[in-house]
């Protein structure tokens with residue numbers, strides 16, 4: 407479990423977090439959704455240890471191995487698809503296990519036949535699939551994903567979301583997913599945290615008990631959760647932009 411206890415963080419002159427507390431549950435996907443600039447990336451960076459809190463405490467991350475998916479794929483362009491995964495696995499698993507993991511994860515996202523291609527030969531969606539694959543394959547205690555489906559069109563995005571659901575079901579892990587898109591949260595979140603504008607506070611905390619394989623966005627209870635998230639986000643938006 408990752409525990410943020412009354413965390414405060416200022417970046418430059420911006421008070422991003424103030425007395426922020428959250429417990430991230432083990433073996434579940436926690437989605438974080440909220441207005442642009444409210445501090446979602448900052449939260450992930452604090453959990454990853456890339457930033458330190460000014461006040462408060464973060465526990466459960468000491469010695470933890472973290473996998474991080476950024477908004478852009480961040481691939482090693484001079485390495486092949488398989489080598490991109492092998493790179494993060496070196497010194498972590500045996501060479502034989504490395505080959506097994508590469509095959510298993512590339513097959514799961516339909517990229518095994520591209521294992522010897524270089525990233526420049528892949529489409530944007532394929533590159534992001536590889537980045538996700540690499541993050542899942544790395545043996546981690548928790549996986550942090552920052553808008554991993556951003557800049558993909560809707561069909562591609564939904565395909566990738568379904569793929570992440572399948573990978574997670576094959577190997578349930580502790581995941582924190584930051585997204586702008588309610589649909590991502592409905593399809594992947596066991597728990598959805600809706601944040602306010604800066605400094606971020608938790609406006610809603612929704613648990614979705616439907617198994618990932620059975621999620622259908624037009625079948626209750628998901629439309630109800632969709633309406634609930636939208637209402638909270640719209641009310642928050644009205645506070646920030648009363649004239650919109």
Ligand SMILES: Nc1ncnc2c1ncn2[C@@H]1O[C@H](COP(=O)(O)OP(=O)(O)OP(=O)(O)O)[C@@H](O)[C@H]1O
Nearest residue numbers: 417418419420422441442443444445446447448449
């Ligand atoms: N290094 C920095 N120095 C000063 N201010 C920063 C820095 N990094 C981020 N900020 C500010 O902190 C606030 C929170 O940024 P953060 O990236 O965490 O928000 P976010 O919710 O992830 O935004 P978005 O949804 O638009 O990606 C923003 O107002 C941003 O401008």
